[in-house]
Amino acid sequence: MGAWIVLSLVSILLWIVLQDFGLWRLKQKLFSAGVLLLLGGLVGLYTYRQDRANQTQVDLQRAFLRGETLVCQNHVSVDNKNFNLVTGTLSFLGKPNGPMKDTLIDLQSCQKKTP
Structure with a gap:
């Protein structure tokens, strides 16, 4: 959850910076935003999968320590x-x-x- 907040804040700040550049056209800004959203989604998916794998390992460790x-x-x-x-x-x-x-x-x- 924390990764999403950080990624959102970075994306908003980057969007604000890109708006200040008058040389960027609307299509370029939308393309950049799409790329950022795609990268953010991939980072979120990776983080979600890692969290699930870590939780599985913790569950196995706990089961072992309980005597299972x-x-x-x-x-x-x-x-x-x-x-x-x-x-x-x-x-x-x-x-x-x-x-x-x-x-x-x-x-x-x-x-x-x-x-």
């Missing part, structure tokens, strides 16, 4: 009894004394296990 089992790459079951969450790399590392010792699994390859 996640299903990851190659159908490996990941739980907090056999794995540790490495927040720096957003991955799971098998516990030293567990059956999955030194196994590294990326958080992005996981999803919640459905009963």
